Structure formats: C-alpha cells, structure tokens
Amino acid sequence: MDIEKYDFIEKYDFTLDESDNKISYFFNSIGIKGTIKKSVIFETKNGFVYQMGLGDFDPITQKTDFKVMSNNGDMKKVIATTMKIAMDFMQKHSNDVVGFSGNEIRKTTFYQRIITNNLDYLLQYFEIHGVFSLNEMEIFNPEKQYLGFFFKNKKQ
Amino acid sequence: MTEEEILQQHKIRLLENNPHLTEQDAEVWAMAVESLSKPENRKEMFEISPELEAQLKKLVGR
Numbered sequence A: 001m002d003i004e005k006y007d008f009i010e011k012y013d014f015t016l017d018e019s020d021n022k023i024s025y026f027f028n029s030i031g032i033k034g035t036i037k038k039s040v041i042f043e044t045k046n047g048f049v050y051q052m053g054l055g056d057f058d059p060i061t062q063k064t065d066f067k068v069m070s071n072n073g074d075m076k077k078v079i080a081t082t083m084k085i086a087m088d089f090m091q092k093h094s095n096d097v098v099g100f101s102g103n104e105i106r107k108t109t110f111y112q113r114i115i116t117n118n119l120d121y122l123l124q125y126f127e128i129h130g131v132f133s134l135n136e137m138e139i140f141n142p143e144k145q146y147l148g149f150f151f152k153n154k155k156q
Numbered sequence B: 001m002t003e004e005e006i007l008q009q010h011k012i013r014l015l016e017n018n019p020h021l022t023e024q025d026a027e028v029w030a031m032a033v034e035s036l037s038k039p040e041n042r043k044e045m046f047e048i049s050p051e052l053e054a055q056l057k058k059l060v061g062r
Helices: A075-092 A105-117 A119-123 B003-017 B023-036 B050-059
Strands: A015-019 A022-031 A034-044 A049-058 A063-065 A097-100 A126-133 A136-139 A148-153
Touching: A015 B003, A015 B023, A022 A075, A022 B023, A034 A075, A034 B023, A049 A075, A049 B023, A063 B023, A075 A097, A075 A148, A105 A119, A105 A148, A119 A126, A126 B050, A136 B050, A148 B050, B003 B023
Parallel strands: A049 A097
Antiparallel strands: A015 A022, A022 A034, A034 A049, A049 A063, A097 A148, A126 A136, A126 A148
16 A cells, blocks of 8 residues: 655544543544544553554444554545644643554554655654664664654654 | 433533534544543553653653
C-alpha cells in the first residue's frame, strides 16, 4: 500500500469528552463499509506521558476494539483526523508527551511509514522520538525500525 | 445512579462541549464514553520502563 504525504486539511469533525481523568475523542469514518464510529483515547499512568489509541466503537455490542483495521477506504482522512486530534490534545497538554505504537509489528511499521513520509510537516510542530528497545529511545531516524513513538511539542 | 442516568449525563456534557454535535450522535458517543470506562474495552498500553520514563522526564524538563 502506498503511503503518500498528507495535506492534513481533509479531515473529519471530531468530538471531545473529558471525564474522570479520561480523555476521549470521537469521529465518524465514512467510506465503503458505511459509517464506522472511531474513538481516540489518551491515557496516562504517570500524569505526563499519555498513550494514544485509535479504535472502533460498535454501538450494537457497545464495545471498543483497538486491534481492528477497519479498511473503510478513507485511510488518509482517518489518519489526518487522528493527527489533528493529537495536535488538539497537545495544545491543551503543552508540557506532556504523547506516545503510541501498533498492537502488532505490521501496524507499528505502518505508523512509522506515515511519520517518515510526512516528516517535514510533523517536525514543524513536534519533536519526535523512536523507541528501539524497552529502555531506550532516540531522535526519530527514518532509516531505523522502532517499537513505538513519542511526540512532544516543539519548543517555539 | 442508573445506567440510563449515566448515559444522559455523558450526553449532556458532550452536547455542551461540542456545538457541532447532533443529538443522535451525542447519544451514540455517550455509549462509547461509557464503554471506554470498562477495563476490558481499554487499549493495552505499552510498558514504559523506569529507564524510559526517566528519559521522558528529562525531555519535558521535569
């Protein structure tokens, strides 16, 4: 699958909920499979590193699935929306770090390709670090394979 | 509080904070909010070791 550069302009409207220290964003993905309800969550254990997750909410089962890849044919728009959500979150949490990874290597590799192909745009706003072992991270290097990623607002 | 009352609370808050939201969508998102409060529906977070946390603390100047 080709991963192009994103213009980050075409995105879905999103909805924010903050309750009981849980921060969740929601949007509708509209594509070949119809409307899929998407959730983006931010969770923290230590109060300054938030882990971001993207999942599908099923109104019938009332369960959220973070492992699924919905393939609704609107990947660019979903990724652009998720990135805009991350930017919105980081505006409100300007001194915190956001981390994410895929729940499997295939997804993590996919996310890395998106970062690499849109690096110039992302580096305008963020410092990006790659996690390469359980204990080590470094400034993001597109030539290396990472286990996860941390984003921090760029110092202005 | 009953589940219905909890969902209603979520819905009211969503509508107050998101002016673009329709009432129908707010009802669905209220269910999503409630779903996410259940541990089995949370994302598994990747483990951050003490060494990694120390590096991240330095990064944000804490």
